[in-house]
Amino acid sequence: MTVKAVVFDIGNVLIEWQPERFFDQAIGVDRRQAFFDAIDLHGMNDRVDRGETFRDVIDETIGTHPDWADELTMWHDRWINMAGPAIDHSVRLLRALRRAGHPVFALSNFGIQTFDIGLREYPFLEEFDKRYISGHMGVIKPDSAIYEMAEQDCGIAPAGLLFADDRHDNITAAAARGWQTHLFEGSEGWAARLVAEGLLTPETAQ
Known part of the structure; x- marks a missing residue:
């Protein structure tokens, strides 16, 4: 047709759209790998893509993974640096x-x-x-x-x-x-x- x-x-x-590349540069490859292993970040992102509020999802994830609060805050505040x-x-x-x-x-x-x-x-x-x-x-x-x-x-x-x-x-x-x-x-x-x-x-x- x-x-x-x-x-x-x-x-x-x-x-x-390369979050891994951004975080490799921002925090180093080893810490990025540990970050991605510790949290289902793509699953977290899927929640946002389904319509949940971006800030709320990040805050909830920080609540369950406080050791990664700085990196999760970066995911929110520097999101545009991953998208490009x-x-x-x-x-x-x-x-x-x-x-x-x-x-x-x-x-x-x-x-x-x-x-x-x-x-x-x-x-x-x-x-x-x-x-x-x-x-x-x-x-x-x-x-x-x-x-x-x-x-x-x-x-x-x-x-x-x-x-x-x-x-x-x-x-x-x-x-x-x-x-x-x-x-x-x-x-x-x-x-x-x-x-x-x-x-x-x-x-x-x-």
Whole structure:
């Protein structure tokens, strides 16, 4: 089926998301490894992405892991330093698709407060035709419900949606609903897919 809209994940597709890299630099590799071993930080982040208040989740986690209070406070206060830099070629592809007249959506696991922080740092996040942000939806990928909610809102049949995400589980869940999918492993491959689908030319995909 012809692609009717292109759907971008945000983290590691449009903006690098590398908490380990940030903490390696901030506190050193050994302490970072101990920090990540001591606390399920990705699980903590999932709570925020489901819509819990960022500050409340951090404060609760500090309460149960007081020895890591400084690092957890850093996770909150320096969150934007983990989310970056922008993947410039992917941003160019987003804009090229819109210039070509193709609807472009975001479907991303992102907290309510953290997305607001991201908007201030990365204004291009305002440029989507539609945004499906998990914190506002109360459900995260790869739960099939988030894909169904996006389908119902945009009114496009699943086969008309082309979705790029860097995680296999998120792609698999979308494909199970009939979406066209692309496993993002770099912007060059994504650009080639958009050209192959006839959505961009080799020149506009640069």
